[in-house]
Amino acid sequence: MKLFKHIINLFYPRVCAGCGNLLLxxxxxxxxxxxxxxxxxxxxxxxGNPLAQMFFGQMPFNAVMAEFFFSKSGKVQQLIHGLKYHxxxxxxLFLGREIGKSLVQAPDYQGIDVIIPIPxxxxxxxxxxxxxxxxxxxxxxxxxxxxxxxxIMFRAIFTATQTKMTREDRWNNVENIFILKSPExxxxxxxxxxxxxITTGATLMSAGKALMQVEGIKISVATVACASN
Numbered sequence: 025m026k027l028f029k030h031i032i033n034l035f036y037p038r039v040c041a042g043c044g045n046l047l048l049x050x051x052x053x054x055x056x057x058x059x060x061x062x063x064x065x066x067x068x069x070x071x072g073n074p075l076a077q078m079f080f081g082q083m084p085f086n087a088v089m090a091e092f093f094f095s096k097s098g099k100v101q102q103l104i105h106g107l108k109y110h111x112x113x114x115x116x117l118f119l120g121r122e123i124g125k126s127l128v129q130a131p132d133y134q135g136i137d138v139i140i141p142i143p144x145x146x147x148x149x150x151x152x153x154x155x156x157x158x159x160x161x162x163x164x165x166x167x168x169x170x171x172x173x174x175x176i177m178f179r180a181i182f183t184a185t186q187t188k189m190t191r192e193d194r195w196n197n198v199e200n201i202f203i204l205k206s207p208e209x210x211x212x213x214x215x216x217x218x219x220x221x222i223t224t225g226a227t228l229m230s231a232g233k234a235l236m237q238v239e240g241i242k243i244s245v246a247t248v249a250c251a252s253n
Contacts, residue, residue, distance in 0.1 A: 158174050
């Protein structure tokens with residue numbers, strides 16, 4: 025088996041998704057140097073962090089965090105771009121596992137019953153081949169052993185990409201686009217809502233609005249990245 029892996033690596037060398045250098049024995053997806061350089065936020069241990077403050081008075085989320093700071097042309101952007109546009113599912117699993125490692129140490133994220141990834145519209149998921157948030161959620165599950173439910177919430181309206189939209193346009197673009205199936209299954213549950221990048225918070229607000237219809241629900245949020253202040 026080991027010999028077979030060496031032969032495969034000879035023809036299809038394993039390279040770091042962050043820097044492109046060859047991965048060493050024991051390294052997976054991202055090399056040790058790039059892992060060390062990824063800009064962690066520490067927000068999971070800070071209940072009053074800037075992301076949580078975005079939702080104060082608007083959505084009663086239990087906790088909000090992003091694992092990394094996002095910068096243009098940075099390693100985090102490269103990992104997310106590979107996941108979303110180049111079929112690099114392993115990037116998403118890696119990012120999810122990193123989130124999971126942080127959550128198990130964070131008091132506000134204990135007692136989570138189910139992980140719900142922000143859904144893509146079926147048309148967009150068919151084009152991409154998968155939902156990137158679901159892949160990230162799977163990575164979190166691998167670290168935490170918390171069940172992922174991709175079916176309980178769906179995106180009823182196909183929306184345009186938000187990359188170049190203004191803040192107001194983003195809010196209008198995602199208003200009332202999520203619908204719950206069998207919401208009674210979430211009654212009195214602690215839910216972890218997962219997305220890739222948080223900017224204005226519009227998508228998470230819309231998903232939170234749908235979830236808040238459930239009696240006794242508690243919602244925490246985890247994302248891969250946010251802009252640095």
